Each structure stands twice: as C-alpha cells, then as structure tokens.
Amino acid sequence: MPSRDDSNPKSQRHLRFSTLLLVLSGILFLSIILGVSLGPVSIPINIVWNVVAYKIGFIPAGNWSAGVENIVWLIRLPRVLLAVVVGGGLAIVGVTLQALVRNPLADPYVLGISSGASVGAVLAIGFGVLASYGTLAISFAAFLGAILAFVLVYTLANLGKRITPESLILAGIGVGYIFTGITSYITLTSNNRQLAGQVLAWTLGSLARANWFDLSLPTLTLLAITVYLMLQARNLNALIVGDETASVLGVNVDVFRKWVFTLVALITGVMVAVSGSIGFIGLMIPHMIRFVVGSDHRKVLPLSVFVGSIFLIWADVLARGFHSAIDNPIELPVGVVTSVLGGPFFIWLMLKNQIKRRAENL
Amino acid sequence: MKVQVNNVSWMVESQRIVDTVHLEIQSGEFVGVIGPNGSGKSSLLRMMYRLYHPTTGTIFLNGRDIWSISAKEVAQNEAVLPQESVSDFDFTVEEIVFMGRTPHKKLFDIDTKDDDEIVKNALSRVGMESFAQRIFRSLSGGEKQRVLIARALAQQANVLILDEPTNHLDIRSQLEILELLHSLKVTIIIALHDLNIAATYCDRLYLLQTGHVVAHGQPRDVLTPALIETVYGVHAEVEIRQPSKRLHIFFTPKRANKACT
Numbered sequence: 001m002p003s004r005d006d007s008n009p010k011s012q013r014h015l016r017f018s019t020l021l022l023v024l025s026g027i028l029f030l031s032i033i034l035g036v037s038l039g040p041v042s043i044p045i046n047i048v049w050n051v052v053a054y055k056i057g058f059i060p061a062g063n064w065s066a067g068v069e070n071i072v073w074l075i076r077l078p079r080v081l082l083a084v085v086v087g088g089g090l091a092i093v094g095v096t097l098q099a100l101v102r103n104p105l106a107d108p109y110v111l112g113i114s115s116g117a118s119v120g121a122v123l124a125i126g127f128g129v130l131a132s133y134g135t136l137a138i139s140f141a142a143f144l145g146a147i148l149a150f151v152l153v154y155t156l157a158n159l160g161k162r163i164t165p166e167s168l169i170l171a172g173i174g175v176g177y178i179f180t181g182i183t184s185y186i187t188l189t190s191n192n193r194q195l196a197g198q199v200l201a202w203t204l205g206s207l208a209r210a211n212w213f214d215l216s217l218p219t220l221t222l223l224a225i226t227v228y229l230m231l232q233a234r235n236l237n238a239l240i241v242g243d244e245t246a247s248v249l250g251v252n253v254d255v256f257r258k259w260v261f262t263l264v265a266l267i268t269g270v271m272v273a274v275s276g277s278i279g280f281i282g283l284m285i286p287h288m289i290r291f292v293v294g295s296d297h298r299k300v301l302p303l304s305v306f307v308g309s310i311f312l313i314w315a316d317v318l319a320r321g322f323h324s325a326i327d328n329p330i331e332l333p334v335g336v337v338t339s340v341l342g343g344p345f346f347i348w349l350m351l352k353n354q355i356k357r358r359a360e361n362l
Numbered sequence: 363m364k365v366q367v368n369n370v371s372w373m374v375e376s377q378r379i380v381d382t383v384h385l386e387i388q389s390g391e392f393v394g395v396i397g398p399n400g401s402g403k404s405s406l407l408r409m410m411y412r413l414y415h416p417t418t419g420t421i422f423l424n425g426r427d428i429w430s431i432s433a434k435e436v437a438q439n440e441a442v443l444p445q446e447s448v449s450d451f452d453f454t455v456e457e458i459v460f461m462g463r464t465p466h467k468k469l470f471d472i473d474t475k476d477d478d479e480i481v482k483n484a485l486s487r488v489g490m491e492s493f494a495q496r497i498f499r500s501l502s503g504g505e506k507q508r509v510l511i512a513r514a515l516a517q518q519a520n521v522l523i524l525d526e527p528t529n530h531l532d533i534r535s536q537l538e539i540l541e542l543l544h545s546l547k548v549t550i551i552i553a554l555h556d557l558n559i560a561a562t563y564c565d566r567l568y569l570l571q572t573g574h575v576v577a578h579g580q581p582r583d584v585l586t587p588a589l590i591e592t593v594y595g596v597h598a599e600v601e602i603r604q605p606s607k608r609l610h611i612f613f614t615p616k617r618a619n620k621a622c623t
Contacts, residue, residue, distance in 0.1 A: 099451075102449050102451075104450060104451070231469050231470065234461070234464050234467060235464070237453075237457070237461055237464075238461055238464055240449060240451050241448050241449055241451075241453070241458075241461070242444070242446040242447075242448065242449055243446075244413060244444040244446040245444060245446060245448075245461075247411075247412070247413050247433065248411055248412075248413070248437060248440075248441070248442035248444060249437055249461060249462070249464040249465055249517075250432070250433045250434035250435075250436070250437030250438070250464060250465035251433065251464070252432075252433050290451070290452065294452050294453060294454060294457065295451040295452050295453050295457075296453070296457050
C-alpha cells in the first residue's frame with residue numbers, strides 16, 4: 001500500500017518546486033563561475049576558482065598574473081554579481097507590480113520610474129550635474145530622478161485617497177511621458193552631439209560600471225525586499241485575484257498596496273541607478289515562471305529571482321562577447337541582448353503553453 | 363454569530379444609496395436580501411463585509427462594531443462570495459481554496475497538515491475534490507461558485523455573505539448551489555434576484571427599494587402581490603402549493619392581464 005504522502009498530489013508539487021529551486025541554485029552557481037571565466041580574455045575555470053578562494057582567504061596566492069587577478073576580482077566578479085542582483089531585482093519587481101496593478105503587462109518601467117531616472121542621468125551626463133560625486137554622479141542623479149518620479153506618481157494616483165490599479169497605471173504612464181519628453185528635449189537641444197548616443201546607451205542598460213562598492217546597496221535592498229515580499233506572498237495571492245477578494249480575506253488593501261508600491265519603486269530606483277533600464281526581465285520572467293508553476297507567489301517570487309539572475313548573467317556574457325567579436329568600440333548595451341534574445345524565447349514558451357492548454361481543454 | 367445592522371446609511375455624493383437600514387440576523391438563519399437592480403443590495407452587503415464604511419450607523423458582529431476590529435478578525439468570522447470575477451492569473455482550484463486560510467495566518471506561518479485537511483474537507487463538502495488540480499479559470503460557472511464556497515468553508519467563518527451567487531447559472535446549477543448552501547451549518551446572508559428561489563430557501567427576507575427596507579419577515583409575508591407590484595412594478599400572483607405549503611410566484615404580463623379583466 002502506498003504511504004499517504006505518496007498519493008497526495010500536493011506533496012508531489014511541493015517536491016517539484018523544491019527540486020526546481022535546487023536545480024536553479026545549481027545553474028546560478030555555475031553561471032556565476034562561467035560568467036567570470038568568459039569574456040574578451042577567457043580565463044580557465046580553475047583559475048577563477050582559485051583567485052576567488054585566495055581573495056576570500058582560503059588558499060595562498062598561486063602563480064597567476066596580477067592582470068588575471070584584477071580581471072577576475074575587480075572587473076568580472078563584481079559585474080557578474082551585479083547581473084545576479086539586478087536580474088533578480090527586476091524580476092521580483094515585475095512579479096510584484098503585476099500583482100499590485102493586476103495587469104500581466106505591467107513591468108518595472110510602466111510606472112514612470114525609469115523615465116524619471118533617465119532625466120537625472122541625462123542631466124548628469126550632459127551637464128555634469130552632481131559632478132562632485134565623481135563616478136557615482138550618474139547613478140546618484142538617476143536615483144534622485146527615480147524618486148522624484150515615484151513621488152509624483154504616488155501623489156497623482158492617490159488623489160482619490162485610494163490607490164487603485166487604474167489610477168496607478170494611468171499616473172505612471174502620464175508621468176513617464178512627461179519625463180521622456182524632457183529627456184528628449186534636453187538631448188536634442190544640447191550642443192553636445194554625442195549626448196544622444198550616450199543617453200541611449202545608458203537607457204538601454206549596462207553592467208560595465210560594476211564595482212564592489214556599487215554592489216552593496218542593491219544587494220542589501222534585494223535581500224531585504226525579497227524576504228519581505230515572501231512573507232507577504234499570501235496577501236499578494238489574494239490581491240491578484242481581486243481587491244474585493246483580498247479585502248474579504250482580511251488584507252488591508254489600501255495600506256498594503258501603498259506600502260508595497262513604495263518598496264517596489266525604491267528597489268526599481270536602486271536597480272536603474274546602477275544599471276540603466278534593462279528591459280524584458282521585469283515583464284517576461286514572471287510570465288515564464290507562471291507558465292511553469294502557476295500564480296502562487298510563494299513559488300513565483302523565489303523562482304523569478306533565480307531565473308532573472310541567471311538570464312541577466314548570460315545576456316551580459318553575450319553583450320561582452322559581441323563587443324569583442326566584431327571589434328566594436330562601444331559595448332553592446334545588455335538591454336539590447338535581453339530584448340533580442342528574450343522575445344523569441346518568450347514567444348516559444350507562450351506557444352508551448354497554448355498548445356498545452358488546448359490539449360487540457362479537449 | 364449575530365449580525366446587526368443599526369440604522370445604516372451609505373451616501374455617494376449626497377445621494378443615499380442605502381437609507382437608514384436596520385436588520386438583525388440571528389445565528390444559523392438563512393436570510394435573503396431582495397430588491398430590484400439599484401435598490402442598494404450590494405452596497406448594503408459590502409458594508410456588512412467591511413468593504414464600505416457606513417456614512418452613518420453601525421454594523422455589529424456579535425455585538426462588536428466591525429470597524430473597531432481588524433479586517434483580519436472580521437475575515438475570521440465572515441466569509442464572502444463577492445460579485446467580483448476572478449482575474450486573468452491562473453490558480454489551481456486547490457490554491458484558490460487555500461486562500462481561505464489567509465485570515466488565520468500570521469506573518470511567519472506556513473501551511474500545516476491541518477490546513478491541508480481543512481482544504482480537502484472543504485472541497486469534498488462542495489463535491490469538488492476531484493477538481494483540486496484543475497485551473498480555476500477553466501471551470502464552468504457553477505463549478506466556480508462551488509470552489510468559492512469551498513474557499514469560504516476553508517475560512518471557517520460562522521457567517522457567509524453571498525452577493526447574487528446564482529447569476530448567470532443555469533437552473534440546475536442555481537438549485538444545486540442553493541441546496542449546498544442550505545446544507546451548511548452557518549448563518550447565511552444572500553442577495554438574490556429570483557423570488558421563487560428566495561421563497562424556497564430563505565427563512566426570512568428583507569425587501570429593499572431605493573435603499574430602504576420596505577418589508578421584512580417570512581417569505582409569505584414579504585412576497586405578496588401588492589408588495590411585488592409596488593417594488594418591482596410587475597403583476598404577480600402568489601399561490602401556496604399543497605401539500606408542500608411552498609410559495610409559488612407567477613408573473614403575469616400587464617397587457618394580458620388587462621385583456622382578461
């Protein structure tokens with residue numbers, strides 16, 4: 001006779017989820033190692049391994065060159081880790097926003113936050129605003145722009161004293177257009193002819209400026225917000241079904257939406273500040289995960305973080321590869337890679353899912 | 363669990379949608395709220411389940427003002443089937459029913475074996491246990507309502523409030539849903555359109571017109587031709603069938619009526 005747990009479909013699904021999580025952790029780990037190893041100068045994996053172990057203090061220095069050590073420790077590893085944090089961050093923001101406005105087309109940028117960040121960035125790039133912050137000027141200006149956009153969107157959406165999905169999306173789109181207009185105006189009327197190209201490249205996103213110092217804030221933000229959202233997963237489930245449903249299940253909908261929106265705007269601002277607005281991840285990764293495990297946020301949230309991280313590591317590896325392969329003076333913005341690669345992959349997944357559904361309904 | 367609505371009004375831009383309504387519902391009663399479209403049924407129910415704050419008056423749940431207790435605590439005592447349709451995101455039937463456990467969970471709580479049992483029981487009580495892994499969205503209207511009733515059962519509340527749960531259902535599904543509700547041992551407050559169904563299943567009725575309660579009491583006292591004419595503006599004949607003593611309401615077209623007289 002089979003034991004009770006074996007016949008319980010629920011325990012099988014739990015098993016499937018934990019297996020998935022385990023496999024993804026493995027892939028993430030391998031991706032990090034490979035991501036550091038691959039690039040214009042390819043570095044054998046065992047050297048990557050040893051340099052990292054040495055830097056952490058596990059083993060004594062080996063016979064590699066200082067150049068290799070610098071590439072691994074000062075350039076590639078922070079860059080790959082930034083991909084992990086930004087990819088995971090954008091994915092979890094996408095999941096949460098789609099639940100918050102109950103719209104599968106919402107992404108981290110629908111709420112105008114990245115447009116605000118762009119205005120900050122263009123001012124810093126074109127006019128040296130906040131130049132006293134040195135290399136951090138662009139990030140800092142972008143973050144301030146993002147916060148300004150958030151304050152505007154929040155205030156406009158809350159005019160009726162209640163933030164509804166509709167008011168949030170409309171306020172976000174409105175504010176987004178205004179800031180996009182401002183960015184275009186500044187760029188086009190500037191005497192600096194290269195500004196347009198620089199601004200476009202910034203907007204499309206890049207992880208090239210990664211360093212250890214820049215990593216700390218995004219990492220802490222991502223960790224804190226992931227933990228918080230995981231604890232709120234039940235409430236997100238109720239909210240995605242409907243405001244009234246959430247309310248009758250005991251969720252204080254108004255307060256919850258305002259608070260989660262504020263957190264999500266904050267993490268978006270941080271991510272955009274360090275990487276520009278990398279597209280695709282926040283919109284599509286949540287859908288990919290839902291195709292596989294359904295909409296339960298207790299599964300969707302953690303899986304999205306992993307898949308977003310892995311996806312961005314590889315997109316960035318390709319962006320670097322493209323750069324060296326055609327001897328291009330400008331590195332390919334990683335946002336270009338995420339969109340060009342992600343689009344077809346998403347369409348394939350969508351078709352597969354539709355075929356599966358049709359089969360189920362027959 | 364007693365529900366008391368004490369002189370409650372609800373206004374939107376100086377228009378009274380619900381006007382000084384008073385109701386009292388005892389534990390275990392099956393109470394229908396009837397009235398034409400726009401008579402304030404949904405607004406009244408929404409105040410009863412703490413979605414709308416009354417403009418004046420108070421709603422008491424077992425003697426406590428529902429706005430003096432948290433949404434969570436209200437949800438532990440009142441389960442609701444709102445009119446809202448479920449959004450585009452895919453959940454399995456089981457996941458939908460598990461949501462009924464939400465008000466009983468603290469921040470760090472995980473699902474336990476008890477929760478599993480409660481959900482399983484709820485599904486079997488509505489006859490949907492074999493649908494546990496199906497996608498909710500793919501179900502028929504009647505099946506969806508059954509699942510939502512299971513979610514309410516998983517909530518383990520003593521009061522169940524339903525806002526026209528039989529809308530858009532075929533007659534068999536309508537009757538099955540009402541039979542199912544009748545078999546539950548909880549207080550039921552239900553908004554209904556079909557007067558015959560209301561007469562068959564409800565212990566007591568409240569008849570609303572433009573936000574007022576115009577009549578309340580047993581179906582035979584509320585569903586009189588005169589009151590139906592006043593409130594709905596239609597001619598009706600009411601017959602008490604023997605030997606079941608059940609009320610049966612016929613609607614007669616005005617034109618045909620005139621021709622006969």
